[in-house]
Amino acid sequence: MAHTEVPNSVLRNIEKLARRFLRHKDSNSKGMHYVSWRELCLPRDMGGLGFHDLIAWKGALRARLAWTVINDPDSLLHKVVTAKYGADPWENIRRTRCSATWKIIREGADALAGILRWKVGDGRRVRILQDCWILDRRIERWPTFVNVEAVDNAHVNHLLDDNFQWNADVVEHCFGTIMAQRILNIVTTPSAGADQPELIKSCFGSSLAAVVYRDKFGPANFEFGWMHKLKLHPREKFHWWRLLRDAIPTNMWLLRRGLSGTGDCSWGCGGEENTEHCITRCSKLREVLDILGKWGFVLPFFDTLEMALDGLAILAETNRNLGALYCYAVYHVWYCGVPEMN
Incomplete structure (x- = not known):
């Protein structure tokens, strides 16, 4: 390849x-x-x-x-x-x-x-809008004001004078006062000749x-990064990854797709079996947590999914073993309750 x-x-x-x-x-x-x-x-x-x-x-x-x-x-x-x-x-x-x-x-x-930034030399190779030469982003992706008609399809050399230094009047006309000041602070290297690319990220x-x-x-935007900190076994980690994406065949998930005749919990809780129920409200899960508490492993009881996720994020920072134990309990209660679906 x-x-x-x-x-x-x-x-x-x-x-x-x-x-x-x-x-x-x-x-x-x-x-x-x-x-x-x-x-x-x-x-x-x-x-x-x-x-x-x-x-x-x-x-x-x-x-x-x-x-x-x-x-x-x-x-x-x-x-x-x-x-x-x-x-x-x-x-x-x-x-x-x-x-x-x-x-x-x-x-x-x-x-x-996408990961290159240009060091301005003579400005002939650097496109003003499409290339990265200010900080670490392209102007076409930057939420800022620019005189597009003046710089469309133009190269940076149009902003330089005969000595390959910034032409302050042209720069200010194209980008405005605030943005122009940022550009004027960029050091040009005419002695180096042509523009040179460099890696933005190490x-x-x-x-x-x-x-x-x-x-x-x-940019990374995964809000459940705490899950990686718990160092779960790959089997349990994959189960939780599916839970957090609502990608697990709970009875409510199957009912919505016409694949089940009921949405009630398989353990007979009397409640709807959805992601929140599996993580917090299932009576069998609470029974398991109560037994673990009697053995000396005092685990929290959560009433809502939001409280559970916030609590697990805190445990990932303060007591990783208890957080992992809670995740293991959720996993095993699920798989013991509906083995035919997995």
């Missing part, structure tokens, strides 16, 4: 096999699709399982090759491809015939663009491909 052209259709067929392996119980029966494949491919800190979307992962793998070419002008590969195709892999010129190597480098460069502890792939999904 990193060094050869693999058709997207082949990658999609491979993903189809992976989905079938994950969701089908055996060759004669199909499992239910509780969570979309797209969500499963989210990074773990965004609430996914960390599977790879192969199309996105292909570009991330090729970003390593593109960065090597861009960052090492003395390499033989850089000299060969730039002599034939130019030094800018982001150039919009599409050639009718080009080598597979150049196609791979271009795709890697496109994937790499790759310490991760590969470049992993950083590029992670960038495609934006």
Whole structure:
């Protein structure tokens, strides 16, 4: 995938096999699709399982090759491809015939663009709206005021004077007083010649491909990060991941889909069996917690789902063992109550 052209259709067929392996119980029966494949491919800190979307992962793998070419002008590969195709892999010129190597480098460069920031030299390579050259974001994705007509399809060199220093009047006309002051504080390096890209994010502890792939999904927004701190066994951790996504076949979940004739709890509690009931209100769960309390493991009783999640987040910081024990109790009560569904 990193060094050869693999058709997207082949990658999609491979993903189809992976989905079938994950969701089908055996060759004669199909499992239910509780969570979309797209969500499963989210990074773990965004609430996914960390599977790879192969199309996105292909570009991330090729970003390593593109960065090597861009960052090492003395390499033989850089000299060969730039002599034939130019030094800018982001150039919009599409050639009718080009080598597979150049196609791979271009795709890697496109994937790499999201984590690059440009050091302004002569400003000829940096697009004002589409490239990152102010802080760590592109202006087209920045909620700020800008005179779009003046900078649309323009490069940063339009904001520089003949000495490659900022033209304060032009900058202020295009961006306004406040934004202009931020831009004027950026140091240009005309002595270095052409604009130079640099990585916005450090790759310490991760590969470049992993950083590029992670960038495609934006900032982490998984509100249940405490679950990772509890260090649960993978079996219980996966169960809780499903619980928090309402992706577990409770009787209410099945009733809404016409797959069950009742929504009551399987333990005979008399209440509706939903996610909140399984985590907090089930009579069998409370019975188990009461027994654990008599054994010396004093666990809290929660009345609502919100209280339970807040309480578990606190336990993840203050008493990880008790938090994990509560999660284990919820897991085993569920699986002992409805073994036929799992």
